[in-house]
Each structure stands twice: as structure tokens, then as C-alpha cells.
Amino acid sequence: MATRQYDEQSIQILEGLDAVRKRPGMYIGSTDSRGLHHCVWEILDNAIDEAMNGYGKHIVITIGKDNTIKVEDEGRGMPVGKHASGVSTLQVIFTVLHAGGKFSTEGGYKRSGGLHGVGASVVNALSEWMEVVVHYQGSIHRMVFSKGGSKVSALETLGRTNKTGSTVTFKPDEKIFGKISFDAELIRERAQESAFLLKGIKLTVKDERNGQVDVFQYSNGLINFIEFLNEDRTAMHEPLAFEGNVGEISVQCALQYTDDYQENTYSFVNLVRTVDGGTHEVGYKSALTKVMNDFARKIGVLKDKDKNFEGNDVREGCTSVISVSIPENLLQFEGQTKGKLGTNEARSAMETIVQEQLTYYLEEHRELANAILKKIQKASTVREAARRAREDARKGKKNGKSERLLSGKLAPAQSKDVRKAELFLVEGDSAGGSAKQGRDSKLQAILPLRGKVLNTEKASVADIEKNEELNTIIHALGAGVGSEFDIKDINYNKVIIMTDADTDGAHIQVLLLTFFYRYMRPLIEHGHVYLAQPPLYRVSKGKQFKYLYTDDELKATMQEWGKVEIQRYKGLGEMNASQLWETTMDPAHRTLIQLNLGDALIAQRVVSVLMGDKADLRRDWIEKHVSFTLEDDFAKETAKNG
Numbered sequence: 001m002a003t004r005q006y007d008e009q010s011i012q013i014l015e016g017l018d019a020v021r022k023r024p025g026m027y028i029g030s031t032d033s034r035g036l037h038h039c040v041w042e043i044l045d046n047a048i049d050e051a052m053n054g055y056g057k058h059i060v061i062t063i064g065k066d067n068t069i070k071v072e073d074e075g076r077g078m079p080v081g082k083h084a085s086g087v088s089t090l091q092v093i094f095t096v097l098h099a100g101g102k103f104s105t106e107g108g109y110k111r112s113g114g115l116h117g118v119g120a121s122v123v124n125a126l127s128e129w130m131e132v133v134v135h136y137q138g139s140i141h142r143m144v145f146s147k148g149g150s151k152v153s154a155l156e157t158l159g160r161t162n163k164t165g166s167t168v169t170f171k172p173d174e175k176i177f178g179k180i181s182f183d184a185e186l187i188r189e190r191a192q193e194s195a196f197l198l199k200g201i202k203l204t205v206k207d208e209r210n211g212q213v214d215v216f217q218y219s220n221g222l223i224n225f226i227e228f229l230n231e232d233r234t235a236m237h238e239p240l241a242f243e244g245n246v247g248e249i250s251v252q253c254a255l256q257y258t259d260d261y262q263e264n265t266y267s268f269v270n271l272v273r274t275v276d277g278g279t280h281e282v283g284y285k286s287a288l289t290k291v292m293n294d295f296a297r298k299i300g301v302l303k304d305k306d307k308n309f310e311g312n313d314v315r316e317g318c319t320s321v322i323s324v325s326i327p328e329n330l331l332q333f334e335g336q337t338k339g340k341l342g343t344n345e346a347r348s349a350m351e352t353i354v355q356e357q358l359t360y361y362l363e364e365h366r367e368l369a370n371a372i373l374k375k376i377q378k379a380s381t382v383r384e385a386a387r388r389a390r391e392d393a394r395k396g397k398k399n400g401k402s403e404r405l406l407s408g409k410l411a412p413a414q415s416k417d418v419r420k421a422e423l424f425l426v427e428g429d430s431a432g433g434s435a436k437q438g439r440d441s442k443l444q445a446i447l448p449l450r451g452k453v454l455n456t457e458k459a460s461v462a463d464i465e466k467n468e469e470l471n472t473i474i475h476a477l478g479a480g481v482g483s484e485f486d487i488k489d490i491n492y493n494k495v496i497i498m499t500d501a502d503t504d505g506a507h508i509q510v511l512l513l514t515f516f517y518r519y520m521r522p523l524i525e526h527g528h529v530y531l532a533q534p535p536l537y538r539v540s541k542g543k544q545f546k547y548l549y550t551d552d553e554l555k556a557t558m559q560e561w562g563k564v565e566i567q568r569y570k571g572l573g574e575m576n577a578s579q580l581w582e583t584t585m586d587p588a589h590r591t592l593i594q595l596n597l598g599d600a601l602i603a604q605r606v607v608s609v610l611m612g613d614k615a616d617l618r619r620d621w622i623e624k625h626v627s628f629t630l631e632d633d634f635a636k637e638t639a640k641n642g
């Protein structure tokens, strides 16, 4: 009777494993590289579960030369005694579908792999062979499965041990996966992420194919994660971290504002990244927005009449990592790929923890709170201005505002070939006049700028909206502004800022660049913004002459030529049209400085202090991009102040 029952059971088991081999996609999604790595995560998650629950602190993942994966943990080891079915519990774990929970202890055993935990038996079913070695209750036990788990070795005892832990090694079946190639980078990334999320746990990844070994262990967990993510950014403060439990859900999160514009939010559920977010992310974001708005009103950054900041404004430049741990019975996923958390309790848990702890933190750190709120306010102003300018531009096409704005100012290029077209933004009407006369009118358009460009760091939405100069630039470029700026629509390949080589010129450069940085960032990112380099001197000796762009050139020429006649250009206006063409505009002879985001960032900072007392920043910009000598009054003054 007992034997018969066992036979029936073993037939059922084999049928189960066979079902997995027949339709692997049902269990691991696919049999491509993704599915292959799903098997690795499955085995790794089991080891991580142990560590997460406090058993063992070190996990080693080894990619073997022969396309095997080995995962070693220092957990409790797996029970080897007889299971109710008559075979060892170990065998049940690796051969019975969904046996994972059957032998788990009661009291709050958290699953890390709750997103896809299909169990070790599925991996076994898809493996050529699988070996399990456990250190358990003083002995080392070994069991080997082959042919997709259909062949099972007898449970061996290899000797005595005073340790506990499990080692699972498997070789995925090429009949299922085709040619097998593990992606070490992907495995390292996953291991590192888990190490960040599980403060203190050590994960080692060994790749025996090339000998590379990496160890991931972080004593400050999410704080280290944020530092890692923001490595190349300029942070406004040390990362903040919050954590706590609400009911059965534990949450942790960390955040840091940088001077960047990107929002970066990484969310995890039971250690698995949720690319599509879900309730935990919604809870985090709404708490952050609410706390910032409440605090802004409290300290008067927002007045009664002001609208609230939007979530997008609050998160601009903010890097966040949020992680929730949810018991399996509360896990719910939504969406096409089931990658979006649906558990409502996760939203309220996140909201509660972030609201309480962030509010408290801001109360205790007023100065930082103020700096962050000012940044949020800036983001809000920019967004609002961009929205209005966009509406305006849309209307402008209909009511002819574009033409009216541009007529009499812009000298357009004849050719419509965007790849070759250039827009010169020229300081002053007189230089603008020379540029219009001297240009290659086929490809070069000229837009003279009258007077100072608006400082978009300080300006209000209303100021930006009614500023002619900026509007003219927006309409001339024709690609919109702000979040709806679309680089595909630009009318010119090069936007060339042409100013005098003096303080006012430098001032115009940084103001324009700041505007581009705030409102047309991709223009800079794609390398479309340039500075023209007008000459500083014209030296002549008899009939020969040349233009010089730096003081070093001047020195060298004076040495070479002896006594020369020097004309120093104080501004573009001192050159006539053909001189301006020859020296500064002619693609065959000119030198342009291509600006990058780093330049723009400095420019934007310089703008914030241009009228202030930080002479060093101002001088940095000028030294890097504007050539003029210390004779200049401003330079003298800067040198004194600096």
C-alpha cells in the first residue's frame, strides 16, 4: 500500500517536471537569455531569503567554466529528514513543484523572490544536472539530480561539519536553452543591488571563465546605493534615509538632491526591481510632494495665493531608492508584464513613514530645507514659463506672432538645409549690421540681441513670458521650449553666440547659456551651441598683417616680426563686415568653441553669482571662454577681488 502510494506520487512528480520542460515559458517566461538568468535568480533568491531572515551573512555566486552556476550560502542548511511523502525533504524541495512554502517555518519568513518565486524544482526540471550539498545538523549531505530531475541519486553523507549552509550547483539544459552564455555583468549588477538593499550582507561573484572576482557589501545600505548612483553628480547634501514597519510591511528609502535636472527613482519589492513602479512608488512620491508643499507654506516659500508645487518639480534633481518588503499573502501585481506593485498597504506604509520622518528631518535642518525648496521653486517657475511660452508659440503660428517677432530682427538664411544652417546670436545692433552684410547669406542667419539678455535664474514666469529677446530666440529656433522642446524641430545645426571679448560679452554668454540650460537642454547636450572667437588684435608690418586671438600669439608674433603696429579690438563693432567674416564667421578660417553641459552648468552657477561676491567662479568662466588681457578694467577688479 505504502509503496503503491509512493509510486503514484513519484509519477505525479515526474509529470509535474515534464510539464515544466514542455512549456518552460509558463514557468520562467522564456527560454532566451532572460529565462536562463531567471533560473539564476530563482536559486539566488532562496539563498538571499535565508540571509534576509538573519541566517548567514555571505553568499557566493560562481559562474563555472562549463556553463554552470553555483550558489553557496551560510544559512541553516536544508532539512534532510524523511518528509511525509516518504522521501527526504531535500528531494521534495527540488522535485515537487511549488514545494517552496511547504517546509518553511511559520513566523514571518520573508520571501525575497516573491515576484516570480517558482521554486528550485522548476530550475531542476530545466537542468542537465543539479547538485545540492547541505551542511545540516552536524553532517554534510549531498544529492544529485539529472535529466531534468527525473533521475535522483541516493542521499549521501559526506562527513561531519560544524557549519551550516547550502550549496546548489546546476547546469542548465542546452536542449531547453540552446547555447548557454551567462552574463556576468547582469549577475554582478543583481548581486550589487541586493547587497545595497540588504545592509551588511556580503555577496561575492566569481567568474571562473576569466578569473574575475567581485565582492559587494555595504554597511550603510541604501545610503551607499544613493552615493553610488550620484557618484558623477554634484549633491546638495548627504543622502537622507528613512525606514520603518507598518503592519507586516517594512519599508526603507533614501534620497538625495543634486544640482542635476533628472529625476531618478528606483523602486524594489522584496529585492526585485519594479521598473513599472506601483503603489509603493505612488506612496513615496505623494508623501514627498505633500511634505515639501506643507513645509514650503510653513516657512513662506509658498504664499497663500500660490499654487502647490507639482510632483515633477519636487523630484527634479532628486535621486531616490525605495524598497519594500511584503509577505507573500499581501503581494499583488498588475500591468501587462506583472511588473507593477498593486498592494494598497504598500502605498499607505510608504506614505506614513516618509511623511513622518521627512517632516521631522526638515524641521531639524532648516537651512537645507530652504535650499531644497528654493530649487523646487525654480523648477516650478521654469515649468510654468515653458508651458506659457509653448502655448504662446502654438498660438503664434496661427496669429502670425512668430513673423511679427522675427521681422526686422532676424536676417534668415536662404537655404532651408538644417544640417548646414547656422544662427548667429550677435551682441548689439552695430555688430549685427556688420554680420548681416558680411555673412554667407545662404547658410547663415543673424539675430542681433539688443541690450542685456534676461537672467532666467532670477526671472519670474511673467518676465520670461514678455521678454522679447528670449521669445525671438525661441521662435527663430522653432523647436519649442521647456519640457516640450524637441531637438528634431530645430531650424539650425549650429547656434553661435558672438559677443565682444569683454565683461559684457561674457555676461551675455552666460545668460544665454543659462537660458539654454534651463529651457533647451538638449540643444547643448547634442552639441549645437558654440561661442564665436573674434580676434583680439590685428598686427601689421608694412603690407603684411594678421589677426591674433590670444596674448601668447601676440607675443610670438612680436618676437618673430620685430616692431609691429598693433590694433586692439575692443569690440566686434570695430571690424567692418568683411573683417568680421574673415576673422570670425567664415567656416574656413574661424575657430568655434563647442559648449557642453559642464560649461553650461558653470555658466548657470556663474549667473547666480555674477552680481554677487564670488569672483573666483566668475573668473573661471571668463578665463576659460573669453580672452582678454588684464588691461581690462573688469579683469583688474576681478583679480583684486579674487
Ligand code: 0RA
Pocket (backbone or CB within 6 Å): 046, 047, 050, 073, 075, 076, 077, 078, 079, 103, 104, 105, 165, 166
Ligand atoms: C526554511 C526552513 C529551513 C531551511 C530553509 C528554509 C532554507 C532554504 C534554503 C534555500 C537555499 N538555502 C537555504 N537555506 C535554508 C529548515 C530550517 C531548520 O530545519 O533549521
